[in-house]
Amino acid sequence: MRKVMFYLPLALFLALALFLLSGLFSDPRERDSASLNKPLPEFALADLMQPEKIWTPAELKGETFLLNVWGTWCPTCNAELGYLTELRAQGVKIVGLYYELPRDPAFDAPFNLATLQAEVQQKLEQQGNPYQFNMLDLTRSVSLDLGVSGAPETFIIDRSGIVRAHHIGDINPQVWRSKLAPLYQEWLNK
Amino acid sequence: MKTIILAICLFSAALLAQEVLPFADDQQRQLYQELTAELRCPQCQNQNIADSNAIVAVDMRQKTYELVQQGKSRQQVLDYMINRYGDFVHYQPPVNRFTVWLWLLPALMLLGLLIVGLLRRRQQTKIEATASMQLNETELDQLIDRYRSKKP
Numbered sequence: 001m002r003k004v005m006f007y008l009p010l011a012l013f014l015a016l017a018l019f020l021l022s023g024l025f026s027d028p029r030e031r032d033s034a035s036l037n038k039p040l041p042e043f044a045l046a047d048l049m050q051p052e053k054i055w056t057p058a059e060l061k062g063e064t065f066l067l068n069v070w071g072t073w074c075p076t077c078n079a080e081l082g083y084l085t086e087l088r089a090q091g092v093k094i095v096g097l098y099y100e101l102p103r104d105p106a107f108d109a110p111f112n113l114a115t116l117q118a119e120v121q122q123k124l125e126q127q128g129n130p131y132q133f134n135m136l137d138l139t140r141s142v143s144l145d146l147g148v149s150g151a152p153e154t155f156i157i158d159r160s161g162i163v164r165a166h167h168i169g170d171i172n173p174q175v176w177r178s179k180l181a182p183l184y185q186e187w188l189n190k
Numbered sequence: 191m192k193t194i195i196l197a198i199c200l201f202s203a204a205l206l207a208q209e210v211l212p213f214a215d216d217q218q219r220q221l222y223q224e225l226t227a228e229l230r231c232p233q234c235q236n237q238n239i240a241d242s243n244a245i246v247a248v249d250m251r252q253k254t255y256e257l258v259q260q261g262k263s264r265q266q267v268l269d270y271m272i273n274r275y276g277d278f279v280h281y282q283p284p285v286n287r288f289t290v291w292l293w294l295l296p297a298l299m300l301l302g303l304l305i306v307g308l309l310r311r312r313q314q315t316k317i318e319a320t321a322s323m324q325l326n327e328t329e330l331d332q333l334i335d336r337y338r339s340k341k342p
Contacts, residue, residue, distance in 0.1 A: 028235060033277040051270040102248055140249050149232035149246050 033166035035149050040161050041145035048098050048134035049117060055135050057161050064188045065157040066173075066180075067091035068130070069148050073101055074125045077152040080170040085128030085171035087176070092184065099143055099151045111138065157182065158187040211255060221257045225267055227252055228282065232275050 003009040021120065047053040062082075067082065070077035088094055098120070103111060120134070137143050149168065156165035165183045167175065213219040226240035233244035239251050250271065257267045271279050283289050 034272070034274055102245060125200055138247070144246075144249055144253060145274060147232075148277070149275070152242065173244050 010124075029168050033117050033163075036156070038163055040157060041142060041161065043142045043145070045097075045135040045137060045142060048096070048120060048136045051136070052115060055133075060157065061161045062091055062097070064156065064174045064184065065095055065132075067095050067097055067157055069097045069099050069143060069146075069151050069153040071099045071151050072119050074151045076170045078123065078127055079143065080152060080172065081127035081130060083172060083176070084130030087138055087171075089129045094130045096131040097143065098134050098136045099135065099140060099148070100138050102140075107170055107188070111181055124189070143189075154180070156183055156187060158190065214259075218258050221264055222255060225248075225258070226253050227263065228252070228280065229271055230279050230281050232279060238281065 012090050013025055040060065043055075043057065045055050047055060066084075066087075070081075072078070084094055100111070100116070103109075116136075124131075135142075140148075146163075147166070152170055154165075154167045155163050158164050167180060167182060169175070171180065197313060211219075211222070217265065225238070227238050229239045229250060231237045231239050231242035231244055231247040231250070232256075233246045234242045237247070239247040239254070253270075254267055262270075267281060277283055285293070
């Protein structure tokens with residue numbers, strides 16, 4: 001009993017130190033997403049390049065794909081375009097959800113679709129175009145419904161339109177191989 | 191004079207910096223202020239959405255405002271956000287089997303401390319008691335006798 005009491009503080013200290021040490025290597029952005037295993041929220045979004053085309057969740061069913069939230073204003077999104085283009089070449093279907101910035105009426109020019117289209121066109125020509133098409137989320141309401149906290153974020157949507165993975169941050173070869181590729185393969189083959 | 195100009199500059203800036211949102215009544219205004227103080231920004235993780243200027247916090251404030259305007263209750267707005275961003279988004283986490291330790295652990299530590307304190311006190315009094323018992327007079331006399339007899 002005496003011996004136990006003697007070593008107890010050391011044991012407690014070691015347990016606390018281990019707990020805090022594990023915290024050093026964990027990613028605070030990594031958290032359970034609330035949109036997992038739920039169907040895509042209801043939406044009707046215009047195609048970025050052909051605004052007369054309206055996309056709805058029903059039209060996205062039938063094939064497992066990546067839904068990539070991005071914007072030309074976001075440096076990390078631009079950095080991952082190259083690798084995503086490689087993935088497209090390997091046969092991965094990627095759909096873009098364009099996350100437009102809010103505008104301050106006092107400082108910013110009003111939204112202009114033609115300017116945005118030119119900007120996107122130029123960016124995709126420079127960095128590579130991984131997208132089958134882009135949907136324009138002008139008010140970010142669909143992004144809010146999906147639980148998007150910023151760009152870039154990527155979802156894996158299965159063939160019946162259910163969210164199967166939610167990744168916050170960029171996609172690079174390491175993230176793809178260790179985290180997303182296994183999930184993508186799993187839902188592709190189901 | 192200088193102080194007056196300074197004061198005018200400072201206060202007018204403060205007034206301009208305020209977001210002006212019209213509310214039907216004070217109750218709704220208060221609800222909005224409570225909610226934006228209690229909801230956590232998913233992007234800048236240690237700020238509430240009232241403090242943060244991240245895009246997502248601006249959008250969440252706007253949505254909160256809309257929902258409050260529609261006459262939604264406090265719980266309905268919270269559910270709306272938790273549905274999209276998880277329990278993470280509310281600064282008052284629900285009690286479940288993972289979070290219950292936040293409440294239990296301090297109580298357990300206090301209990302442990304009390305038990306250790308009581309045990310130590312009991313041990314202390316036991317030592318004192320045995321010490322005083324040993325010092326009865328006959329034993330003392332015997333000790334003195336023995337000591338004396340050894341002397342030449």
